[in-house]
Amino acid sequence: MARAAVATRTYLAGPSLTRTGLVLGLGALLLVLALGAAVTLGSVGVGIGETAAILGHRLLGLPLTPTWTPAAETIIFELRLPRVLTSMLVGGGLAMAGTVFQALLRNPMADPYVIGTAAGASLGAILGILAPLLLPALAIGAGSAWLGLGAVQAAAFVGGLLTVLLVYRVARAGGRVPVVTLLLTGYAVSSVLAAGTALLMFSSGRALGAIFGWLMGSLAGASWPQLAFAAPLVLISFASLVVRWRVLNLLLLGDTQAMHMGIDVEREKRRLTMLATLATSAAVAISGTIGFVGLVVPHLLRLATGPDHRLLLPASVLYGAALLTLADLGARLAGGIPVGIVTALLGAPFFIWLLRRSGSMAAVP
Amino acid sequence: MPAQSRYCIRAPSHGAREPGRQPARDVQLPRVKGNGIIMASRLRLLFPVLLLSFALIACSASPGGGPVASPDASQPAYPLVLTDDAGRQVTLPARPQRIVSLAPSNTEIACVLDACDQVVGVTDFDDYPAGVASKQKVVIGAQVDVEKVVAADPDLILAAGNELTPSSVIRQLAGLGYPVLVLYPRDLHGVYADINLVGRALHAEEEAATVVAALTTREEIVAATVAGAERPRTLYEVAVYQGLIYTAGADSFLASLISTAGGAPVVGDALSTAIQLEALVTADPQLILLGDAAYDASITPASVASRSGWSGLTAVRDGRIVLVLDDLLITRPGPRIIDGLEALARAIHPELFS
Numbered sequence: 001m002a003r004a005a006v007a008t009r010t011y012l013a014g015p016s017l018t019r020t021g022l023v024l025g026l027g028a029l030l031l032v033l034a035l036g037a038a039v040t041l042g043s044v045g046v047g048i049g050e051t052a053a054i055l056g057h058r059l060l061g062l063p064l065t066p067t068w069t070p071a072a073e074t075i076i077f078e079l080r081l082p083r084v085l086t087s088m089l090v091g092g093g094l095a096m097a098g099t100v101f102q103a104l105l106r107n108p109m110a111d112p113y114v115i116g117t118a119a120g121a122s123l124g125a126i127l128g129i130l131a132p133l134l135l136p137a138l139a140i141g142a143g144s145a146w147l148g149l150g151a152v153q154a155a156a157f158v159g160g161l162l163t164v165l166l167v168y169r170v171a172r173a174g175g176r177v178p179v180v181t182l183l184l185t186g187y188a189v190s191s192v193l194a195a196g197t198a199l200l201m202f203s204s205g206r207a208l209g210a211i212f213g214w215l216m217g218s219l220a221g222a223s224w225p226q227l228a229f230a231a232p233l234v235l236i237s238f239a240s241l242v243v244r245w246r247v248l249n250l251l252l253l254g255d256t257q258a259m260h261m262g263i264d265v266e267r268e269k270r271r272l273t274m275l276a277t278l279a280t281s282a283a284v285a286i287s288g289t290i291g292f293v294g295l296v297v298p299h300l301l302r303l304a305t306g307p308d309h310r311l312l313l314p315a316s317v318l319y320g321a322a323l324l325t326l327a328d329l330g331a332r333l334a335g336g337i338p339v340g341i342v343t344a345l346l347g348a349p350f351f352i353w354l355l356r357r358s359g360s361m362a363a364v365p
Numbered sequence: 366m367p368a369q370s371r372y373c374i375r376a377p378s379h380g381a382r383e384p385g386r387q388p389a390r391d392v393q394l395p396r397v398k399g400n401g402i403i404m405a406s407r408l409r410l411l412f413p414v415l416l417l418s419f420a421l422i423a424c425s426a427s428p429g430g431g432p433v434a435s436p437d438a439s440q441p442a443y444p445l446v447l448t449d450d451a452g453r454q455v456t457l458p459a460r461p462q463r464i465v466s467l468a469p470s471n472t473e474i475a476c477v478l479d480a481c482d483q484v485v486g487v488t489d490f491d492d493y494p495a496g497v498a499s500k501q502k503v504v505i506g507a508q509v510d511v512e513k514v515v516a517a518d519p520d521l522i523l524a525a526g527n528e529l530t531p532s533s534v535i536r537q538l539a540g541l542g543y544p545v546l547v548l549y550p551r552d553l554h555g556v557y558a559d560i561n562l563v564g565r566a567l568h569a570e571e572e573a574a575t576v577v578a579a580l581t582t583r584e585e586i587v588a589a590t591v592a593g594a595e596r597p598r599t600l601y602e603v604a605v606y607q608g609l610i611y612t613a614g615a616d617s618f619l620a621s622l623i624s625t626a627g628g629a630p631v632v633g634d635a636l637s638t639a640i641q642l643e644a645l646v647t648a649d650p651q652l653i654l655l656g657d658a659a660y661d662a663s664i665t666p667a668s669v670a671s672r673s674g675w676s677g678l679t680a681v682r683d684g685r686i687v688l689v690l691d692d693l694l695i696t697r698p699g700p701r702i703i704d705g706l707e708a709l710a711r712a713i714h715p716e717l718f719s
Contacts, residue, residue: 044516071518078541079512150536203637207528221533223540336508
C-alpha cells in the first residue's frame with residue numbers, strides 16, 4: 001500500500017522540469033535532423049542548397065528566381081516533403097497509440113494493433129485492392145478519390161474503426177470491459193479477420209504484390225491530400241490524449257485503484273481506446289500496417305524516463321516520428337524496400353541491447 | 366538436353382525482326398470486319414446529341430480506337446483526350462516527346478511506332494528492342510521509383526493494368542499532373558487497340574494502322590491454318606508451387622491466345638490462375654506446354670512425368686510435353702505477341718506447320 005501511495009504522488013506531480021526539457025528538447029532536435037536528412041536525400045540527387053531554395057520558395061514564398069528544374073521542385077515538394085511529413089505523422093501517431101494501449105491494457109506486448117485495428121484495416125484494404133479486379137464495373141470508379149483517399153485507404157480506415165468497435169462491444173459484460181477480456185477478444189476477432197485476409201491473398205493472383213506491400217507497410221504513396229486527411233485525426237487524438245495523462249497514470253495502478261481515485265474507469269477506458277484507435281486507423285489507412293514503432297518506442301522511453309504519461313505521451317510522438325522518418329529514409333535509400341523491414345531489422349537489436357543494459361523490466365507496465 | 370531439343374520450339378525467324386521496320390510484304394490488309402456497320406448504328410443512336418454538340422465534335426479527335434488515321438494527318442488534334450484501358454480520361458496537351466514506360470510490353474509498343482528515341486524511362490526487365498536496356502530505369506525489382514519517373518520529366522507515362530503497375534502509383538502520378546495511359550489488353554484485339562491508342566497519343570496513327578494490319582494478317586493466317594483441326598486440351602504451365610499448378614486463368618489473355626492458336630485451354634481460377642491437381646486430372650490435358658522451363662532448367666518432360674498424380678494424364682501417357690522457351694513472347698502483350706501466337710500454334714499443331 002505504501003508503495004502505491006508513493007507512486008501515486010509521483011504520478012500526479014509529474015517529472016522534474018529539467019528532465020522533461022532534456023527529453024523533449026533532444027527529441028525535437030532529433031526530429032529536425034531527421035526531417036532535414038530525409039528531405040535532402042533520395043534516389044534522385046537534388047543539391048542541399050537547391051532543396052533549401054525550393055522549400056523557401058514554396059513554403060515561405062521567398063521571391064527566388066528558380067534555378068532548379070520543375071522536376072526537382074516536384075520531387076522535393078510533391079514527393080519527399082509530403083512523404084517525410086507522413087512518416088512523422090504515422091510514426092508519432094503509432095508510438096502515441098502504443099503508449100496508450102500499453103497503459104490501458106497494462107500489457108508490455110500491447111501495440112496499436114493489438115485489439116484488432118491492423119486485422120480490420122488489412123482486410124478492408126485488401127477488399128479495396130481486389131474489388132475492382134473482382135467486379136470490373138468498379139474499376140472505372142477506382143481511380144476516383146474521396147477526401148483525397150482512394151478506395152483502399154478509405155476501406156482500411158473504416159475496417160480498422162469497425163473492428164475495434166466490434167471487439168469492444170463483444171468484450172463488454174455487465175457494463176464493464178475487463179482488460180483481459182478485451183485483449184482476448186481482440187486476439188480472437190483478429191484471428192478470424194486474418195484468416196479472411198489469408199484466403200483473399202491466396203486467391204489474389206497478380207494483386208498479391210500490392211497486398212503484400214500494403215501489409216508490410218510503405219510510405220511510397222504519400223501525398224498532400226492523404227496527409228490532409230490523416231493529420232487532423234491524429235492531431236485531435238493527440239490533443240485529447242495528452243490532457244488525459246493523469247488518467248493513464250492512474251489506470252496503471254489497476255481499474256480498482258483508479259476508481260478509488262475518482263476516475264470513471266469504464267468511460268475513460270472507452271474514450272482512450274477510441275482516441276488511440278482513431279489515430280491508429282488514420283495512420284494505417286495512409287501507410288499500411290507498419291510494425292514495431294508502436295510497440296518499441298513507448299518501451300524505449302519508459303526505460304529512459306519512467307512511466308509518467310505527462311512526459312511519455314509527447315515524447316513518444318517526437319521519438320516515434322523521428323524513428324519512422326529515419327527508417328523510411330533508410331528504406332528509400334535501400335531501393336524502396338518496405339519500411340517495416342527497416343524498423344524491425346535495426347530497431348529490434350537496439351531494443352534488446354537497451355533491455356539488457358537496463359537489467360530489468362521494471363519500467364514495463 | 367539433346368534428347369529434348371526436338372521438343373523445343375522457337376519463334377519463327379522473322380520474330381527477330383526490328384519492329385518499326387515492317388517489310389512491305391505483310392502490310393496494308395484492309396480491316397473490315399463489320400466495324401463500319403457497328404459504327405453507323407452507334408452514330409444513329411447518338412444523332413440528336415451529335416447535332417446539339419456538332420461544333421464540339423467537329424473539332425475533336427476521331428472517335429473510337431480504329432486504325433483509321435485522322436483525316437487531316439498533318440494537324441494533330443492536341444490537346445487530345447483519350448480513354449485508356451482502365452476507363453480513365455487522359456488529356457495530352459501536346460504531342461509527347463518524353464515517354465516513360467512502366468512495362469516492357471509498353472516499351473515495345475512505343476518502339477514499334479518508331480518512338481523508341483522518345484522513351485526516356487523503362488523497367489529493369491526491358492530487353493527489347495536492342496538498346497532499351499541502356500535507357501534510364503525507373504522500375505527496379507517491380508518497384509516504381511516515383512522520384513526517378515519525375516526526374517525523367519515525362520510528358521506521357523505508359524502504365525500497365527491489373528496491378529502490374531500498382532494502382533496507388535497510377536493515382537500518385539496522375540495526381541502530380543502527368544498524363545498516365547493505362548494499357549491492359551485482355552486478348553489479341555486488346556493489344557491491337559493498345560497499339561492504336563498509343564498511336565493516337567503519339568500522332569502515329571498511320572504507323573499504328575500498318576503494324577496492326579500486319580499483325581492481324583499473321584493472326585488470320587494462324588487462325589486459318591488451325592481452323593477445322595482437332596483442338597487438344599492444352600495445359601500451359603506458368604509455375605508449379607506448393608502443390609498448385611498455375612496456368613492460364615479463366616477468361617485470361619493466355620487462355621484466349623491458346624484458343625486462337627488452336628488449343629482448348631485447361632484453365633485455372635480467374636483471379637489466382639491456379640488449378641488443383643484433382644481438377645487437372647479431371648480436365649485431363651492432351652498436351653502440356655512448359656512455360657516455366659524458360660526460367661528453370663530442372664523442369665523437363667521427364668520431371669513432369671515423374672510428378673505424383675501426373676502419370677495418368679493423357680498428355681503424359683502420349684508423351685506430349687513440350688518445353689516452351691518463348692514464354693516471354695507468349696506472356697508479354699506487346700507487338701511481338703503474334704510471334705508468341707505462332708510459337709504456341711507450332712507447339713499445339715506441329716503437324717500443320719512444317
